[in-house]
Amino acid sequence: MLKYRYIYGTNFIEAIFNSGLIGSLTQAASSLGLIMVGAMTATGIHVPVNCTIRLNGAEVVLADVLNSIFPGFLSIVLLFAVMRLIRKGVRPIYIIFGIFGMSLLLALLGIF
Numbered sequence: 001m002l003k004y005r006y007i008y009g010t011n012f013i014e015a016i017f018n019s020g021l022i023g024s025l026t027q028a029a030s031s032l033g034l035i036m037v038g039a040m041t042a043t044g045i046h047v048p049v050n051c052t053i054r055l056n057g058a059e060v061v062l063a064d065v066l067n068s069i070f071p072g073f074l075s076i077v078l079l080f081a082v083m084r085l086i087r088k089g090v091r092p093i094y095i096i097f098g099i100f101g102m103s104l105l106l107a108l109l110g111i112f
Helices: 007-018 021-042 064-069 073-087 093-107
Strands: 052-055 058-061
Touching: 021 064, 021 073, 058 064, 058 093, 073 093
Parallel strands: none
Antiparallel strands: 052 058
């Protein structure tokens, strides 16, 4: 049976650590992680809006206007609202029930 050795990873980490660039590598990895979380949020959270506004006989779909200005805007707003509530110490189960309740209420009103 063939045995494979992983030598490049440990040598690379030792060289980066010895040269003092570990801080830069850590910062780059953190930035990449934040970019990935933002991308996952934009693609994974969907906030559908079925609201139309009538202006001078013309109907304007609110979701189309928001998505043309900033795609995924409502998803990001929801994410930041939830993060702010978590930082303020609100228990996650209350946030889940709040989102569920607001979704039901807004669906009954015809907005979602």
